[in-house]
Amino acid sequence: MERAGEAIPGSKYVRAFCPSCGEPMRVSAAAFRLGNYGDCSTCEPPEPSAATLAAAERRQANDGDYSGSWDNAVRSLEDAG
Ligand SMILES: [Zn+2]
Numbered sequence: 001m002e003r004a005g006e007a008i009p010g011s012k013y014v015r016a017f018c019p020s021c022g023e024p025m026r027v028s029a030a031a032f033r034l035g036n037y038g039d040c041s042t043c044e045p046p047e048p049s050a051a052t053l054a055a056a057e058r059r060q061a062n063d064g065d066y067s068g069s070w071d072n073a074v075r076s077l078e079d080a081g
Pocket of ligand 1: 020021
């Protein structure tokens with residue numbers, strides 16, 4: 001079991017636990033010493049930027065287009081056969 005404040009091998013961060021849910025997190029050693037870290041990203045999700053949201057919407061739209069054209073392509077092959 002990891003303890004809070006333990007160095008994480010291969011990382012400049014140390015182990016800390018979310019004050020709200022106990023989820024293991026990585027925080028910098030300095031932030032850990034000062035207690036200067038917040039909840040995990042589950043309890044306190046970083047606010048998505050407008051650009052991130054727009055990109056997610058675009059991805060969804062593209063996925064829809066993709067499966068739609070694939071269906072059409074299969075249908076046209078079936079028609080041709
Ligand atoms: Zn949490």
